[in-house]
Amino acid sequence: MEALMRLQWEEQCRWLSQRHEDTGVDEETVTAHIHSCKDAVKETTGDLHNCCQTVCDDMTDVQKLMSVFRTFGRTASQVFSFWSTYIEMVQLLLEFIRAERDDEMK
16 A cells, blocks of 8 residues: 555656646645655754644645646546545545544444
């Protein structure tokens, strides 16, 4: 599952660098925040808490970009549509299992 998510993320990064239409999201700022958080994880002297908080604050923008990417991918490729749907279903199943295990289901 993680491998599929990683491949999807890498393809989204390639897609973002190649496209020129406006999504209403400042993609460069979001990318810069993600890279600074990644660098803070690599360095022990980095301010990881503040970097991660900034990325979390921008998470709605990241979700918007992922939604636009998935919509584009689903219309462009049936294979992408299949695997994207598969990933969503597995994530839903994992959330259900976690809720059952943690007794959050009433």
